[in-house]
Amino acid sequence: MWWKFLLGIYMIFIILGAFLYAPTAKGLGETTRILFFHVPCAWIATLAFLVSAAYSIRYLRSQNMLMDLKATSAAQIGLVFTILATVTGSIWANEIWHSYWNWDPRESSIFILLLIYAAYFALRSAIEEKQQKARLASVYSIIAFVTVPFLIFVVPRLVESLHPDPLINTQGKIEMDSKMATVFFGSFVGFTALFFWMLYLKIQTVRLSQVKIKVNSGD
Amino acid sequence: MVKRTFMLVYNSLIVFQKDVQLEFRTRFSINAIILFAITTLTAISFSVGPAKLDITILSALLWIILFFSAMTGLSHIFVREEEQQTADTLRLVTSPLAVFLGKWLFNVVLLFALEIIIVPLFFILMNTSGGNSNLLLMVLFLGSLGLSTVSTIIAAIISQASARGALFAVLAFPISLPIIITSIHGTRLALEGNSVSTGFSDLQILISFFIVILTVSILTFEFIWKSN
Numbered sequence: 329m330w331w332k333f334l335l336g337i338y339m340i341f342i343i344l345g346a347f348l349y350a351p352t353a354k355g356l357g358e359t360t361r362i363l364f365f366h367v368p369c370a371w372i373a374t375l376a377f378l379v380s381a382a383y384s385i386r387y388l389r390s391q392n393m394l395m396d397l398k399a400t401s402a403a404q405i406g407l408v409f410t411i412l413a414t415v416t417g418s419i420w421a422n423e424i425w426h427s428y429w430n431w432d433p434r435e436s437s438i439f440i441l442l443l444i445y446a447a448y449f450a451l452r453s454a455i456e457e458k459q460q461k462a463r464l465a466s467v468y469s470i471i472a473f474v475t476v477p478f479l480i481f482v483v484p485r486l487v488e489s490l491h492p493d494p495l496i497n498t499q500g501k502i503e504m505d506s507k508m509a510t511v512f513f514g515s516f517v518g519f520t521a522l523f524f525w526m527l528y529l530k531i532q533t534v535r536l537s538q539v540k541i542k543v544n545s546g547d
Numbered sequence: 548m549v550k551r552t553f554m555l556v557y558n559s560l561i562v563f564q565k566d567v568q569l570e571f572r573t574r575f576s577i578n579a580i581i582l583f584a585i586t587t588l589t590a591i592s593f594s595v596g597p598a599k600l601d602i603t604i605l606s607a608l609l610w611i612i613l614f615f616s617a618m619t620g621l622s623h624i625f626v627r628e629e630e631q632q633t634a635d636t637l638r639l640v641t642s643p644l645a646v647f648l649g650k651w652l653f654n655v656v657l658l659f660a661l662e663i664i665i666v667p668l669f670f671i672l673m674n675t676s677g678g679n680s681n682l683l684l685m686v687l688f689l690g691s692l693g694l695s696t697v698s699t700i701i702a703a704i705i706s707q708a709s710a711r712g713a714l715f716a717v718l719a720f721p722i723s724l725p726i727i728i729t730s731i732h733g734t735r736l737a738l739e740g741n742s743v744s745t746g747f748s749d750l751q752i753l754i755s756f757f758i759v760i761l762t763v764s765i766l767t768f769e770f771i772w773k774s775n
Contacts (some may be wrong), residue, residue, distance in 0.1 A: 388770050444721040451718060454708040464704050467767045471700060471722060474763050478725040478756055 335521050342518045345511040353508070362420045364511055368519035369413035373441055374476065375523060376406025381473035384466035396462035399469060400452070401530040405523060407445040414438050437479045444472045555648070558641045562649025566624060575627075576657060580620025584665045587612050592672040599674060606734035609669055610727050614694065616661060618716045621698035624650045625706035634706075638774065647699070647768040651761075654695040654702075662687060675738065682746045683737035689753035690730035693760060697723045700764040703771045725756050 346364035353360040383399035386392075417435065422428045429435060451468055455461040570576055591608055600608070628634040637646060666687065670676070701719040705711045733749035743750075 388767075440721050440724055447718045447721055450714060451704070451708060454705075454710050454714055456709075460707060463770055464707060467771050468704055468718065470767055471760070471763055474759050475722050475725055475756075478752070478759075 332525060335518070335525060339518050339522065342511065342515045345514065350508045350511040351505055353505075356424065359420055359423050360508075362416055363508075364515045366413060366416040366420060367512070368515050369409050369416060370438060371516060372519050372523045373406055373410040373413050373438070375520065376402045376409060377441070377444075377473060377476060379527070380406060381469050384469040387462060387466045388470075391459075393458070393462065396466065397534055398527070398531055399466060401527055401534065403445060403448055403469070405526050405530065407442075407449075409523070410438060410442050410445060414442060440479050441476070444476075448472065555642070555645055558645035559648035559652065562637075562641065562646055563652045566650065566653045569627075570653075576620045576623045577660065579623070580616050580657065580661050581664060583619045584612055584616040584661055585668070587615065588665065588669060588672060595673075602675075602738045603735055605673055605675060606731050606738055608673075609666070609734060610690070610731050612665065612669070613658075613662070613691070614720075614723065614727055615716075616665070617658060617694050617698050618719060620657060620661070621654045621695065622702040622705060622711065622715045624653055624699070625702040626711055629706045635774065638772065643769045643772040644765065646772060647703070647765065650703075651696060651699045651764075654699045655692065658691045658695045658698075662691060678738040678740045679742065680737070682741065682743050683734060685743065685750055686730055686733035686737060686746065686753070689750060689757060690726055690733070693726040693753060693757040694723055696757060696760050696764060697726070700760075700768065700771075703768060707771070722760075726753065729753055729756070 342364070346361050350361070350364065352358055353363075380399045380402040383395050383402060387395035387399060414435075417438065418428045421430070421432070421435070425432075448465060448468060452461055452465050455464060591612070628637060697719055701715060701722065705714045705718060708714055729749050729752045733746045733753070736746040736749065
């Protein structure tokens with residue numbers, strides 16, 4: 329487990345880089361710095377969803393309850409990051425647009441992602457039997473996942489957005505200051521590693537608690 | 548291969564025919580969905596009064612009525628099988644794919660039947676003209692295809708869960724949002740009298756979403772339908 333210490337040091341550098349090293353973007357001032365945390369959060373929200381859907385597919389193929397545990401764990405972490413992305417985005421919006429929420433296409437997409445996660449857990453809580461719960465939740469996760477590209481890429485393109493898109497602009501080119509880009513992509517890597525570490529911890533915790541139940545019940 | 552495809556279509560049509568016959572015996576779904584839509588439409592029309600609404604609001608209202616009507620009527624197709632405990636027999640007699648296609652066809656027909664009544668009524672009560680009716684019909688056609696597909700697969704999921712009524716809208720809403728947003732946009736363009744080519748990108752999104760969701764539904768339905 330040496331790499332978790334490495335990740336800690338790496339994330340410290342990212343945070344320092346975001347506040348001290350990276351320059352601010354024109355017109356956005358100091359609020360630019362939320363970019364290095366907000367965008368990776370939104371990315372993890374989507375990545376967690378992909379991981380959850382991938383494990384759901386593996387569950388349906390193998391009927392292995394461990395896969396269902398991984399799918400749920402990924403969705404739980406994804407829900408946390410979705411809330412983080414929504415809240416950070418909302419605070420930033422208040423600073424720049426002077427309103428916490430105004431149904432900008434990006435705000436709508438992340439809110440819908442939040443709804444999907446909520447629906448996923450609502451469905452899980454409405455089914456008693458474990459295998460059936462895993463099966464139906466997996467199917468819902470897959471169906472919801474195929475709608476995500478539509479929400480994230482198609483719908484925001486239909487309506488005018490005020491959201492700054494420095495990463496993928498209309499020509500599909502990356503236009504960003506090189507110092508900013510270093511911290512930005514570094515942060516992406518750091519957050520992704522953080523996500524997989526959290527996923528690992530979550531799965532281990534649940535598995536250990538299952539072992540404990542078995543020991544206590546004397547099986 | 549040809550024989551299997553033929554058998555699949557034949558079996559789906561038998562499932563469809565069975566559901567139509569059952570429907571005509573009780574008229575549960577058709578009554579529920581049409582009365583619900585008319586109630587909502589009247590409620591809106593009454594509360595708006597003589598005021599002439601903006602086109603943006605009108606197109607949003609139309610799709611809200613259609614969405615919630617779909618949410619009241621379209622889950623019955625699977626919930627009935629579980630409530631009357633006929634699902635197991637159906638599992639024995641035919642393949643999952645035939646069941647899904649038959650029930651999907653039923654929901655598509657039901658939603659179209661609703662629209663034939665409710666859409667003209669909507670324009671009469673709201674006192675507006677159809678604008679570009681070709682574009683409007685295309686948006687309505689593709690939008691309802693998508694909406695009924697989403698409703699069918701979600702109905703299959705919730706029929707096996709508890710608290711079905713509340714869950715149905717909760718689960719179906721995020722999935723059908725791409726359809727609703729795109730259809731509202733397309734309807735607005737049609738009501739403003741734009742040409743079909745202006746609304747072409749909306750139609751493209753609706754077609755691709757419909758194809759994607761139908762494919763995924765067909766691939767995953769087997770896992771929903773099989774019992775433990």
